[in-house]
Every structure is written in C-alpha cells, then in structure tokens.
Amino acid sequence: SDRINIAIDGPAGAGKSTVARMVAGQLGYVYIDTGAMYRAVTLSAQRLSITAEQEQRLSDMLHSLRIDLEPGVSGQSIFVNGEDVTQLIRSREVTRQVSYFAASAVVRKVLSGMQRNMAGRKGVVMDGRDIGTHVLPDAELKIFLTASVKERALRRFKELPADQSVPLEQLEKEIAERDALDEQREISPLVRAKDAIELDSSHMTIEEVVGSIVKLSRTKL
Numbered sequence: 001s002d003r004i005n006i007a008i009d010g011p012a013g014a015g016k017s018t019v020a021r022m023v024a025g026q027l028g029y030v031y032i033d034t035g036a037m038y039r040a041v042t043l044s045a046q047r048l049s050i051t052a053e054q055e056q057r058l059s060d061m062l063h064s065l066r067i068d069l070e071p072g073v074s075g076q077s078i079f080v081n082g083e084d085v086t087q088l089i090r091s092r093e094v095t096r097q098v099s100y101f102a103a104s105a106v107v108r109k110v111l112s113g114m115q116r117n118m119a120g121r122k123g124v125v126m127d128g129r130d131i132g133t134h135v136l137p138d139a140e141l142k143i144f145l146t147a148s149v150k151e152r153a154l155r156r157f158k159e160l161p162a163d164q165s166v167p168l169e170q171l172e173k174e175i176a177e178r179d180a181l182d183e184q185r186e187i188s189p190l191v192r193a194k195d196a197i198e199l200d201s202s203h204m205t206i207e208e209v210v211g212s213i214v215k216l217s218r219t220k221l
C-alpha cells in the first residue's frame with residue numbers, strides 16, 4: 001500500500017501534537033489528536049457536573065456526544081455537537097481533571113472505537129498515550145516520544161499567555177502528576193509499545209524530530 005498509519009505516544013508535553021501535525025503535513029496525511037477527544041469529554045462532563053466515577057451518567061453522555069475533528073488554521077479544531085471547543089478544552093480546569101476521566105472504562109471504550117474508525121483508511125498520524133499499544137496495535141510505524149519533566153514543563157511555561165502565567169515548579173508538579181496517573185491506570189496505561197521506536201526530544205529541535213519520523217515512515221512503505 002502507499003499509505004501507512006503512524007502512532008505517536010508519550011507523556012504530556014513531549015511535543016507529540018506539534019510533531020504529529022507537522023509529520024502529517026509533510027506526508028499529506030490526516031492528523032488526529034486523541035488527547036483533544038479526552039479533553040472534550042472532560043469539558044462536557046464538567047458542564048453537566050458528572051464525575052469520573054459516575055459510569056452510567058458518563059455512558060449516557062457519551063452516547064449523545066458527536067465529536068468532530070477538523071483541520072483548522074493553526075492546528076486542529078474540535079467540535080462537540082457542533083460547538084467549537086478548541087480553546088475551551090485547553091483550560092487548566094480541564095487539564096487538571098482529564099486524566100481521571102481518561103481512566104474510565106466507558107470513556108476509553110467509546111473514544112478508542114471512534115479513533116479506530118478514523119484510521120480505517122490509512123494515512124493517519126495519531127497521537128496519544130495508548131495508540132501503539134491499544135488503539136492501533138497494527139500501525140506500521142510507532143514512535144514513543146519523550147523528554148525530561150524539566151524540559152516539558154519549560155516548553156509549557158513558554159507557551160502560556162502572560163495573563164495565565166503559572167510558576168515553572170507548579171507546572172513541573174502538574175506534569176509529573178498527570179504522567180503518574182496516566183502510567184498507573186489499569187486500562188491502557190501509558191507505556192511504550194514493544195515495537196515502538198523511542199525518541200528523546202530533550203535535546204532535539206522540532207524539525208529534527210519531524211525529519212527523523214518522516215524518514216522512518218519511508219522505510220515502512
């Protein structure tokens with residue numbers, strides 16, 4: 001075939017979404033940000049005061065949610081039942097809670113089903129935590145993208161608008177907490193797939209990371 005699927009997994013702030021979007025751009029593939037989908041579910045639940053433990057309410061909510069991903073001006077836009085929530089899902093409130101909702105069996109089941117459907121025709125670059133291990137175990141290329149906690153916190157720090165500034169130490173703490181929750185959950189925890197290639201981006205530029213993934217993808221065609 002002339003198209004493959006590429007899975008990019010790794011901890012928070014390793015640069016997965018930037019890298020995945022650029023790789024997709026260079027290859028003419030579709031980029032799918034699965035973290036945005038977990039965030040959209042979190043936002044929707046928060047609005048309805050549903051907690052991560054309320055399986056039945058979550059299940060009802062999920063079955064009435066339509067999530068659409070569309071290529072936008074700067075990256076990808078995400079819509080929930082037609083509403084553009086691209087900005088809203090980046091709030092600290094969502095960021096702080098998302099790992100709890102992502103640990104829910106019903107949430108993972110519904111979202112991974114949607115993600116598998118999206119990748120059915122190949123030519124997809126999907127980033128997340130469990131893409132290579134669980135969502136697309138047959139992806140032709142799997143990358144596990146990491147960076148030190150310090151470096152990841154620093155990148156987040158630089159991205160924050162001045163009016164939302166948070167001390168660097170606080171960001172480090174929140175990133176480490178989210179990693180721990182994602183790595184320790186029972187269902188589809190964050191772990192490197194056995195056949196994934198690990199790239200540590202701590203001392204690499206974005207262009208270098210993108211270049212090496214594009215090069216690797218050519219070896220899989």
Ligand code: C5P
Binds near residue numbers: 012013034099129
């Ligand atoms: O990638 P991002 O940091 O936006 O993901 C937000 C959260 O969504 C992660 O911390 C994780 O809890 C959850 N997630 C997941 N599985 C994925 C993608 C994201 O559990 N495939």
